[in-house]
Amino acid sequence: MKACGVSGPGADVMLLELPDPPSPGPGQLLVAVEAAGVGPWDQLLNGAGWDVGLRPPAALGVEGAGRVLAVGADVDVDEFAVGDRVLAHEAPLPGGSGFWAERVLLTAADTAPCLPGLTPAEAAALPVNGLTAWQALATLGLGSGQRLLITNGAGATGSLAIQLAAAMGVEVTATASASSTDRLRGLGAARVVDYHDPDWPDRVRGPFDGALTAATGTATAVLPLVRDGGRLCSLTSDAPAAERSITSTDLYVQPDARQLARLAEQVGEGELRLVPEPLPLREGPAAFTRAAAGRTGGKKLVLVP
Secondary structure, X not given: OEEEEEOOOOOOOEEEEOOOOOOOOOOEEEEXXXXXXXXXXXXXOOOOOOOOOOOXXXXXXXXXXXXXXXXXXXXXXXXXXXXXXXXXXXXOXXXXXXXXXXXXEEEHHHEEEOOOOOOHHHHHHOHHHHHHHHHHHHHHOOOOOOEEEEEOOOOHXXXXXXXXXXXXXXXXXXXXXXXXXXXXXXXXOOEEXXXXXXXXXXXXXXXXXXXXXXOOOOHHXXXXXXXXXXXXXXXXXXXXXXXXXXXXXXXXXXXXXXXHHHHHHHHHOOOOOOOEEEEEHHHHHHHHHHHHHOOXXXXXEEEEO
C-alpha cells in the first residue's frame, strides 16, 4: 500500500510502499484511511521523544479518519460495523504503523463514530488538537465568569480551546499575530494581543484564573499573570515550578473515544469550527516539514491518500 513515513529509526520522511496491515485482532479495527492529520508532534515519533510503538519501515501519523474494512473479535457489533466512518487518535499504534497510509490498524476502544456532516478533512483535523484542547481545559477546571489566557491562540489547538472555553462562559484573552485578531474574536476571544510586541505580557491585563500555554517558551512569562491559587497548563513541556499556590502542569494528550465523539458532534453541529488544509499523500514530506517548522498559517494540514 502507498504510505508516507520512515524507512528506519531516525530516517528522513519519504513516500513508501508498505505491506498491508494484518487482519484485526481482538478489540481492533482495520480502517481504510480517508484523511490523516499532520502536526508538529509527528517529528517526535521516530525515536525522538514520543514512543508510539512505531516499527519502521512504517507510516507516520497518530490521527485520522476513514471507513471500517474489517472488525476483530470482541468488538461490539452494535458499535462498529464494516463500512462505518470513524475517526481516532491512536497512541500507541497497535500495528506499529500510522495513519499516513491507505490503511491502518486501530484499537476500537480509542475510535469514535464519524457523523455524516463531517468531511474526511474535518474529521482528520480534529483528534489530537481537539482532545488536547479538551483535556487542557479539564486540567484548568475553569467555569463561567473566570478568565483564561491562551498563548498561540491562532494555532489549531489554541483556536479550538478558545471556542470550547468561550462556550463555557470563560473570558478568553489570546496571544496571536495581528492578522489573526478578527478570526479569533469571531471564535469567542474577548481580547487578542499581538505576541510580536515585546511588552505583550504587560498588555494582557491580568491576573487570570488560568493560563494555557501553547507557544514554546511562554510559560515562564505567563506565570506571573496567573492569580495566587490559579492554574497553568503547558502544552510544550515547559511548565515552570509552582509558586503562590499555583498548580503548574505539563499536559500530554491521551486517546479518549468518548471525548472525541463529543467533539465530533460539536463540529457537526457547527459549534466548533476547523480550518483544515487537505493535501495529497505525495506531499507528505513537505507537509511534515511545514508542520515541524510551524509554517501552517493557522491551518491544520491533512493528508489524503
